[in-house]
Amino acid sequence: MSSDKQVLVVDSPNGTLAFVMEELNELGFRVxxxxxxxxxxxxxxxxxxxxxxxxxxxxTKIGGLEFLARVRxxxxxxxxxxxxxxxxxxxxxxxxxxxxxxxxxxxxxGELRLAISELLAEHFYPPAIADAxxxxxxxxxxxxxxxxxxxxxxxxxxxxxxSDLSAVIPFAGGVSGHxxxxxxxxxxxxxxxxxxxxxxxxxxxxxxxLVGELCNQMLGRINAFFTERSVSIQHGTPIxxxxxxxxxxxxxxxxxxxxxxxxxxTRVALEYYLAHFDRAKLQAPVTTRVLRLGEIRYL
Amino acid sequence: xxxxxLIVDDSSLVRSQLRAALEAKGAHVVxxxxxxxxxxxxxxxxxDLVVADIHMPVMDGIKxxxxxxxxxxxxxxxxxxxxxxxxxxxxxxxxxAGANAWILKPVKPxxxxxAIEKALFGRASSLPAMQVGAVVPPNSxxxxx
Numbered sequence: 065m066s067s068d069k070q071v072l073v074v075d076s077p078n079g080t081l082a083f084v085m086e087e088l089n090e091l092g093f094r095v096x097x098x099x100x101x102x103x104x105x106x107x108x109x110x111x112x113x114x115x116x117x118x119x120x121x122x123x124t125k126i127g128g129l130e131f132l133a134r135v136r137x138x139x140x141x142x143x144x145x146x147x148x149x150x151x152x153x154x155x156x157x158x159x160x161x162x163x164x165x166x167x168x169x170x171x172x173x174g175e176l177r178l179a180i181s182e183l184l185a186e187h188f189y190p191p192a193i194a195d196a197x198x199x200x201x202x203x204x205x206x207x208x209x210x211x212x213x214x215x216x217x218x219x220x221x222x223x224x225x226x227s228d229l230s231a232v233i234p235f236a237g238g239v240s241g242h243x244x245x246x247x248x249x250x251x252x253x254x255x256x257x258x259x260x261x262x263x264x265x266x267x268x269x270x271x272x273x274l275v276g277e278l279c280n281q282m283l284g285r286i287n288a289f290f291t292e293r294s295v296s297i298q299h300g301t302p303i304x305x306x307x308x309x310x311x312x313x314x315x316x317x318x319x320x321x322x323x324x325x326x327x328x329x330t331r332v333a334l335e336y337y338l339a340h341f342d343r344a345k346l347q348a349p350v351t352t353r354v355l356r357l358g359e360i361r362y363l
Numbered sequence: 364x365x366x367x368x369l370i371v372d373d374s375s376l377v378r379s380q381l382r383a384a385l386e387a388k389g390a391h392v393v394x395x396x397x398x399x400x401x402x403x404x405x406x407x408x409x410x411d412l413v414v415a416d417i418h419m420p421v422m423d424g425i426k427x428x429x430x431x432x433x434x435x436x437x438x439x440x441x442x443x444x445x446x447x448x449x450x451x452x453x454x455x456x457x458x459x460a461g462a463n464a465w466i467l468k469p470v471k472p473x474x475x476x477x478a479i480e481k482a483l484f485g486r487a488s489s490l491p492a493m494q495v496g497a498v499v500p501p502n503s504x505x506x507x508x
Contacts, residue, residue, distance in 0.1 A: 207469050260379050270375055277374040280418065281468050284447025291450045301373060301418050354449035355467040360478050363458035363465060 090221035181218035200285030238295030276302035371401035384472030398422030432461035441482035
């Protein structure tokens with residue numbers, strides 16, 4: 065684990081951020097709790113290589129703006145989530161000392177979880193990879209059109225809830241991990257009809273096949289991103305899982321990157337898991353030409 | 364022209380999509396779920412062109428193309444690889460095995476059909492005349508299955 069995977073939680077001793085600390089720990093971060101802004105500043109001045117600060121208004125009543133300005137001086141890269149009571153004066157988002165995310169308190173678990181994972185995603189999945197995952201999914205679903213990324217893309221600790229129908233393809237080589245695509249039976253049926261109109265009834269194995277093929281095509285597009293950077297990847301055929309309501313636990317502590325695509329009421333859930341990759345390769349220029357979607361190369 | 368085309372893909376969705384698109388153009392379609400079955404189907408039905416996936420259980424597409432090229436009747440048959448694998452190095456493997464084209468999934472059916480027409484231009488169908496007759500007329504009430 066790199067030394068900057070640390071999160072500072074500023075909360076009063078009887079605060080409500082315990083669940084956040086537990087989840088951040090699950091995501092592989094070292095979590096440090098301090099009860100006051102003064103203690104937080106002391107910590108940051110000594111060890112400025114932090115990823116994130118989550119501060120509750122319970123511990124930030126006095127000196128908030130000054131604290132933010134000092135943090136920006138000492139640790140300009142650190143991301144800050146700031147809790148605000150409804151009666152607090154509105155922060156100026158353009159101000160240099162504004163937080164990255166200002167959330168109303170009491171914190172709503174889902175909202176806070178999303179803000180945290182969005183801000184921390186780049187520690188595990190740099191924007192170039194995150195964009196490649198989203199672009200791959202949209203390209204593959206582009207054949208039937210109308211899909212968009214729902215909300216943000218976020219991190220999931222190494223345990224995830226499974227859909228009715230899921231397909232997983234592990235990959236290895238220059239990078240290793242897996243891609244999982246999941247759909248509810250209802251969404252799989254709707255999508256199958258969009259891909260292949262006029263087929264009735266649609267058997268469950270056919271819907272499963274659709275999930276597997278989406279997973280295969282999306283992984284192919286994501287792999288193209290690495291192939292362009294001379295990283296070779298090998299993968300096999302999909303593994304199918306029919307276990308609605310169950311959870312899947314991955315080995316290791318690296319979180320996965322989750323994206324949901326939406327078209328009307330139909331949702332396609334993706335989870336991309338990278339066990340390891342060479343960040344230096346992302347800086348390397350694109351040297352290898354890969355085929356574009358639908359391109360035909362005569363051999 | 365009722366060309367006979369073998370589709371080898373472990374995804375029933377892809378096979379069904381291609382079947383619908385190619386039959387709409389008047390082609391006769393034979394399906395196989397993996398490379399091993401593809402070889403068997405190719406021996407059983409002399410086809411004009413093969414469209415094969417790479418990642419398949421039992422026998423992958425590259426191995427199937429290698430084996431197909433060893434069969435005298437398939438020495439010059441156009442073979443297209445239809446895959447999600449965009450790597451040029453893999454395309455080179457396909458070329459070495461004997462494939463003629465590398466196509467990235469998902470392909471638009473019209474684009475695939477143009478490539479098929481280009482590859483088979485001027486070639487007679489390998490289907491027996493009676494079978495061809497059963498395939499060609501649209502809305503004739505006949506069936507090719």
